[in-house]
Every structure is written in C-alpha cells, then in structure tokens.
Amino acid sequence: MKLDVNALRYLSREEFRTLQAVELGQKNHEIVPASLIDSIAGLRHGGTVRCLKALLRQKLVHHDSSKYDGYRLTPLGYDFLALKALVNRGAVAAVGRQIGVGKESDVYEVLSPQGEVLALKLHRLGRTSFRAVKSKRDYLRHRSSFSWLYLSRLAALKEYAFMAALGAHGFPVPRAVEHNRHAVLMSMVDATLLVQVRELRHPSDVYAQLMDLLARLAAKGLIHCDFNEFNLLVDEEERVTLIDFPQMVSTRHANAAELFERDVECIGRFFRKKLGYMPELDAGLACAAPDFQAIVAAAEAGGAEGPDGGSLDVALSASGFNREHAEALDRWVADAAQQAGDSEGDEARAKARSEASQRASRGSLKAAVKKGRRQAAGGADF
Numbered sequence: 006m007k008l009d010v011n012a013l014r015y016l017s018r019e020e021f022r023t024l025q026a027v028e029l030g031q032k033n034h035e036i037v038p039a040s041l042i043d044s045i046a047g048l049r050h051g052g053t054v055r056c057l058k059a060l061l062r063q064k065l066v067h068h069d070s071s072k073y074d075g076y077r078l079t080p081l082g083y084d085f086l087a088l089k090a091l092v093n094r095g096a097v098a099a100v101g102r103q104i105g106v107g108k109e110s111d112v113y114e115v116l117s118p119q120g121e122v123l124a125l126k127l128h129r130l131g132r133t134s135f136r137a138v139k140s141k142r143d144y145l146r147h148r149s150s151f152s153w154l155y156l157s158r159l160a161a162l163k164e165y166a167f168m169a170a171l172g173a174h175g176f177p178v179p180r181a182v183e184h185n186r187h188a189v190l191m192s193m194v195d196a197t198l199l200v201q202v203r204e205l206r207h208p209s210d211v212y213a214q215l216m217d218l219l220a221r222l223a224a225k226g227l228i229h230c231d232f233n234e235f236n237l238l239v240d241e242e243e244r245v246t247l248i249d250f251p252q253m254v255s256t257r258h259a260n261a262a263e264l265f266e267r268d269v270e271c272i273g274r275f276f277r278k279k280l281g282y283m284p285e286l287d288a289g290l291a292c293a294a295p296d297f298q299a300i301v302a303a304a305e306a307g308g309a310e311g312p313d314g315g316s317l318d319v320a321l322s323a324s325g326f327n328r329e330h331a332e333a334l335d336r337w338v339a340d341a342a343q344q345a346g347d348s349e350g351d352e353a354r355a356k357a358r359s360e361a362s363q364r365a366s367r368g369s370l371k372a373a374v375k376k377g378r379r380q381a382a383g384g385a386d387f
C-alpha cells in the first residue's frame with residue numbers, strides 16, 4: 006500500500022482531532038457511531054461532519070452505514086496517526102520510498118530532522134490471515150472490535166522492546182529509535198539482504214557468525230524463530246545484522262529445541278543450496294550446528310553476564326512489553342501460522358520480498374535531500 010504523506014501536510018487540526026476520535030471510539034466499537042465521534046472530538050458547529058467527509062475523501066476512515074451511521078479507521082488512517090506522533094516528537098521529518106514489503110509489514114525509508122535516513126516499519130498483523138483467525142479470537146474477547154489495531158500495536162511494541170534490549174546487549178541489530186502505535190522507527194542497515202547475496206568472500210566466516218549469533222541468543226534465553234535469508238543482512242565487510250523480531254520466543258517455550266533447530270537448518274539449507282557451501286564438510290569450522298541443550302544448560306548453570314544476569318528480561322520490561330502482551334501475540338502467531346499454512350506463506354513472502362528488493366535502492370533520499378531538502382524522490386517533507 007502506498008503511504009501518501011502529502012495528505013498529512015494538508016490535514017487540519019480539526020481533521021486530526023476527528024481521526025483521533027475515531028481511533029478512541031474503536032476501543033469499544035468495531036464501527037464507531039458518528040454521534041460518538043462528534044462527542045469525543047468536541048468540535049463546534051457541525052465541524053465533525055465536515056471533517057469526517059474530508060477524512061473519507063483521503064481514505065483515512067471507512068464509512069459503514071449497514072447498522073447505523075458509523076466509521077472506522079483504515080490502515081492508512083492508523084499510519085497517519087502514528088506518523089503524526091513521530092513527526093510531533095521530532096523523530097521523523099520526511100517519508101521516502103517503500104523498501105520492503107513483508108507478509109505482515111511495510112517498511113519505508115524516512116528521514117530524521119537531522120538528516121539521518123531511518124527505516125520505518127509499519128506492522129500489519131492480520132493483513133493476510135486475520136479473517137481466518139477471527140473465529141478463534143477468544144483471547145481478544147474484549148478487544149475484538151479493534152483487534153488488528155491492537156495486534157499490530159503489540160507486534161510493534163515487542164519488536165521495539167527486543168531490538169532495544171538486544172542492542173543494549175551488543176547484538177548486531179538495527180538501533181531502536183522510537184515506536185508509536187504499530188510503527189517502529191530504527192536505523193537503516195546499509196547492507197544487502199542475504200537472500201540477494203550470490204557469493205560470499207568468506208562463507209565460512211559468515212556461517213560461523215550466524216551460528217554464533219543463534220548460540221548467543223539462546224544463551225540469553227531467546228530463539229529468533231524466523232532466522233533466515235530474508236531477515237539477515239550482510240554488509241561490505243561481510244558482517245551480519247539481524248532484523249524482524251515479533252515472533253521471537255523464550256528458550257523455555259514448549260517447542261524450543263525444535264524451533265532452534267529449524268533456525269539452524271534454515272541457514273544450513275541456504276548455504277548449501279544457494280552458496281554451495283557445506284558446513285559439515287568444512288574442517289576449519291569450529292561448530293557446524295550449535296548444541297541447544299548444552300547452551301541452555303550452561304546458561305542456567307550460571308552463565309550470567311552483566312548486571313542483569315543472563316536474560317534480557319530487565320531490559321525488555323523497561324520497554325513496557327509485558328507477559329500479557331506476549332501471550333496475546335504468541336497465540337495469534339500460533340493460530341495464524343496454523344491457518345495460513347507455512348509453505349504457502351513463505352512462498353508468497355519470498356515473491357513479495359524479491360519484488361520489493363528490486364525496487365529498493367539506497368541513498369536516493371539522502372541525495373535528494375542534499376539538493377535542497379525539498380521534494381525527495383517519491384517522498385515529501387512535512
């Protein structure tokens with residue numbers, strides 16, 4: 006979906022207030038009655054009606070009169086609320102091109118007021134499979150009316166919390182800058198997605214880095230669960246950066262060992278098939294596949310490092326992501342995976358990503374900005 010930020014520049018204060026009123030109303034209503042929006046927004050002289058018309062024209066809200074006269078946010082409307090908050094906080098100054106499209110997110114290149122190029126990830130849980138999951142939404146009992154908003158927000162909160170905690174513990178992840186609603190702002194990784202890499206100068210070193218990364222995560226009590234060529238970037242020096250954290254689980258998860266092995270195997274398969282590198286035949290490699298049980302046992306036996314021990318719990322809870330959030334999200338992820346069927350999802354995802362990556366080329370926004378900080382390629386200042 007195109008995030009046309011031009012509209013953001015032209016929305017009036019009243020229109021934004023009305024958009025926020027719709028969001029607030031969605032806490033208790035799937036479709037928010039127009040009268041409720043009016044009373045939340047508190048605008049004078051029929052201002053809400055005029056504003057709702059303008060929001061409708063911009064496709065920021067959807068009108069539904071099947072049961073009563075009501076409105077709900079569109080994903081674009083939710084994007085605008087998050088973007089506006091990030092702009093108000095002085096975190097974002099301009100939005101550029103889309104650089105990634107995942108099954109459950111859109112990623113854009115954005116610019117900070119200081120001129121730094123950042124990545125903005127907008128979570129879209131439920132884009133592909135929410136309808137199928139809706140029937141099983143007992144865990145969303147009180148929130149069924151705004152579940153996609155809620156789940157996307159949780160995914161963003163989890164991603165931000167994990168990215169910040171991992172960064173603080175020296176893991177190679179993007180720098181977590183800000184989050185708001187379903188949006189996560191992070192540093193742009195200047196590197197190539199592993200899936201696009203045809204050849205490595207030192208495949209053995211890169212493979213070893215990846216296994217070491219998996220082992221260190223497990224020692225901290227974590228399994229990535231989507232550790233594959235779509236979520237790893239390799240830079241000029243063949244150093245690796247890991248992205249995409251909403252599906253991470255604890256090493257205490259019931260299927261932890263299996264999930265860990267799957268991550269190891271994903272990398273093994275990619276190196277064997279796509280790069281022609283056979284880890285098990287490399288005598289120089291210290292460890293072709295880390296031993297999950299041994300890592301967990303060593304960590305439990307007092308492998309604590311740093312002031313908060315071996316686990317990331319302290320850093321995580323500081324970001325506001327709690328157990329209740331984790332449970333709601335985990336159940337959704339489990340349901341969605343079951344419903345969507347993993348292989349079909351992976352295929353669609355691979356296709357979407359390779360299309361997106363063809364479109365992506367870095368540096369253009371920065372160059373355009375240097376020219377005069379005005380109209381960046383396909384982007385807009387506001």
Ligand code: ADP
Nearest residue numbers: 105107108109110112124179192193194235249
């Ligand atoms: P999804 O959950 O949809 O898979 P990802 O976090 O993997 O989302 O992001 C989708 C794509 O966007 C990635 O494959 C990558 O190409 C790009 N991307 C995401 N974050 C960054 C970043 N910080 N720097 C550079 N590219 C990124």
Ligand code: MG
Nearest residue numbers: 107235236249
């Ligand atoms: Mg991904």
